[in-house]
Amino acid sequence: MMSKTPNSRFFQYFACLAASAAVTSYTMYSSWPSPTIPILTGDETPLERPMSEEEASWMVAIFILAGLPLTVVQPYLINKLGRRKILLASGVCLFVPWLIIIFVNDIVMLYIARSIGGLCIGFVSTCVSLYNGEVADDDIRGKLGTSYAFMKLVGSFIILVAGPFVSYTVLAIICAMVPVTFLAVFFFMPESPHDLVKNGDYDGARKVLQFLSGSDDDTFIKHKLMEIEQSVKVQLENKETFKTFFMEKKFRKVILIMVGIKTLQLFSGGVAIEAYQQTIIDKSLSVVSPEISSIIFGVIQFPAVFLSSYVVDKFGRRHITIISALGCAVALIAEGIFFFMQDYQKVNVDAIGWLPTTGIVVFIIAYNFGLLPLPYILFGELFPSNIKSTAVSVLASYGTLLNFTVSKAFAPMSAEFGLYTSFWFFAFFCIVGAIFVYFCLPETKGRTFEEIQHVLKIEQ
Numbered sequence: 218m219m220s221k222t223p224n225s226r227f228f229q230y231f232a233c234l235a236a237s238a239a240v241t242s243y244t245m246y247s248s249w250p251s252p253t254i255p256i257l258t259g260d261e262t263p264l265e266r267p268m269s270e271e272e273a274s275w276m277v278a279i280f281i282l283a284g285l286p287l288t289v290v291q292p293y294l295i296n297k298l299g300r301r302k303i304l305l306a307s308g309v310c311l312f313v314p315w316l317i318i319i320f321v322n323d324i325v326m327l328y329i330a331r332s333i334g335g336l337c338i339g340f341v342s343t344c345v346s347l348y349n350g351e352v353a354d355d356d357i358r359g360k361l362g363t364s365y366a367f368m369k370l371v372g373s374f375i376i377l378v379a380g381p382f383v384s385y386t387v388l389a390i391i392c393a394m395v396p397v398t399f400l401a402v403f404f405f406m407p408e409s410p411h412d413l414v415k416n417g418d419y420d421g422a423r424k425v426l427q428f429l430s431g432s433d434d435d436t437f438i439k440h441k442l443m444e445i446e447q448s449v450k451v452q453l454e455n456k457e458t459f460k461t462f463f464m465e466k467k468f469r470k471v472i473l474i475m476v477g478i479k480t481l482q483l484f485s486g487g488v489a490i491e492a493y494q495q496t497i498i499d500k501s502l503s504v505v506s507p508e509i510s511s512i513i514f515g516v517i518q519f520p521a522v523f524l525s526s527y528v529v530d531k532f533g534r535r536h537i538t539i540i541s542a543l544g545c546a547v548a549l550i551a552e553g554i555f556f557f558m559q560d561y562q563k564v565n566v567d568a569i570g571w572l573p574t575t576g577i578v579v580f581i582i583a584y585n586f587g588l589l590p591l592p593y594i595l596f597g598e599l600f601p602s603n604i605k606s607t608a609v610s611v612l613a614s615y616g617t618l619l620n621f622t623v624s625k626a627f628a629p630m631s632a633e634f635g636l637y638t639s640f641w642f643f644a645f646f647c648i649v650g651a652i653f654v655y656f657c658l659p660e661t662k663g664r665t666f667e668e669i670q671h672v673l674k675i676e677q
Contacts, residue, residue, distance in 0.1 A: 245395060
């Protein structure tokens, strides 16, 4: 029987958290507009002139759009250089824009800074998902996969809690410190053992497995190494291209599933609400101030992700995703009702002045419980190893387009048709998405990669 030391999981947790710190850094670009849009569009803007609402919407969305061109070469670079080197390069790319934001007051340069930061968003999301999935044992893969979501929330938390109370420049300095911290910590983390085996470095892979398992048990290490060798062998013998990925019938079901999951995640409205939280509360005339609401939004995210990490390997991805989607739908419908009464019916809503903040709190809890973390876990689980990097990159491109669409369209759509229309639009996709997951998503908890491929009928 294979043995492991009592603390054998520690280094797997640490490696996943260290890699996921890159997510903290790029998430700060997504959350940063929430406290800064009121400043940049106001009379006390640090820019040469106040931004218009249209310019602000481009400032929010250009960060997402900038990373799209590089998604074409992502699979090649990730396979060629490895997860670790790509993540370290991304850390540098995430640091530089904050220097521009700190020292330059030109709107065009602000666009350029956010575009530079956006160049590596796809690399970070892809590499962290793959890295975490490859360093974690099967039975805790789901739990460690939620470290992506947890570290994402850390970035959002810093922005939402500190942003309303510090200056524009101080906030940018705080943001610049995060990628520096990531680089300092992750520099000492090992490469994925899968990458080392693929490149023929079996001695290096053995050492990494010993580090990750916390065990010198030769039988256990040999068994793990054999599993990885077999997985990599299949990957190298069955290389797939973009063309075969789209044309082969065996991949169609899993493509459909992941496109549906990604559409649900992004059309739930999470990215728009994250960027415009403080603006939404401003427009609601809520009894809770935007500053206090921002703190509440930052703090309330963590219990949901902690709960998700605890139950994801107990109750499964499928049920949690459905509960999360329906919870988001209820919150969005309630939020839409408030703004419909306030902005369209023009009735007195003082009696329910608590609803805008409460609605967003419920949405944040539901979203972070399932729709935020689970797609990234499923990315690493559903695709066979020989197509995984290509598949995740393709889906990252698709996600980038949806992300840009939602981020750019939210403000003009809300101005033209009312905030209630936007909220009900997102609620509709949450309900449809829950139905899709119920009928189409197989359960993956506790299964090996090979078992998952058997369920999906993907033959290597």
